[in-house]
């Protein structure tokens with residue numbers, strides 16, 4: 001962590017800890033417990049680590065705010081992966097098969113960035129069922145990208161770790177959306 005981001009994180013935690021209505025770490029723990037219980041694909045530890053590592057979650061007052069941040073964390077991860085794939089492609093990749101796979105992943109993830117914009121719009125309007133469909137398609141994108149490389153046995157995907165992160169992050173966001181939708185249907189808010 002760089003010094004400025006460390007200071008920003010410290011300041012955020014400092015400011016939020018004076019707000020008696022915000023107990024972000026309790027909210028994150030509860031949410032991750034519920035997410036990992038309802039979806040076996042979500043690791044509790046991964047959920048805690050990824051939500052706590054973003055300073056914005058320290059000020060999240062409720063599940064709705066946390067959910068939006070989790071979508072944005074996922075989007076950031078996808079955007080960063082697009083940049084990384086472009087870097088790999090510029091290196092004049094040795095193998096034409098790998099190049100083709102990388103091109104396909106870039107297509108899929110570039111479209112996903114547009115999908116995020118719509119998903120966030122749906123989320124803010126509480127259209128959780130539509131938001132669910134969009135986040136599910138992003139989970140599928142990470143599998144599509146990874147599966148491309150599996151068509152040849154002797155090829156190792158350079159994106160495995162990133163695809164796994166995107167898979168988990170979007171599953172967490174989806175799980176939160178489903179919880180909110182349940183609350184909405186139950187008329188809790």
Ligand SMILES: *[C@@H]1O[C@H](CO)[C@@H](O)[C@H](O)[C@H]1NC(C)=O
Pocket residue numbers: 027030031034063179
């Ligand atoms: C987690 O689940 C419990 C039990 O269903 C519920 O009481 C609690 O409000 C949930 N917490 C969050 C943050 O969704």
Ligand SMILES: *[C@@H]1O[C@H](CO)[C@@H](O)[C@H](O)[C@H]1NC(C)=O
Pocket residue numbers: 038039040041143
């Ligand atoms: C877990 O991941 C697998 C593989 O993508 C998927 O088929 C399954 O539906 C997921 N489970 C849940 C509860 O989402």
Ligand SMILES: *[C@@H]1O[C@H](CO)[C@@H](O)[C@H](O)[C@H]1NC(C)=O
Pocket residue numbers: 049050051076077080165169
């Ligand atoms: C993507 O998410 C993973 C898991 O939270 C994290 O370790 C990684 O640093 C993230 N990458 C970016 C660029 O946000």
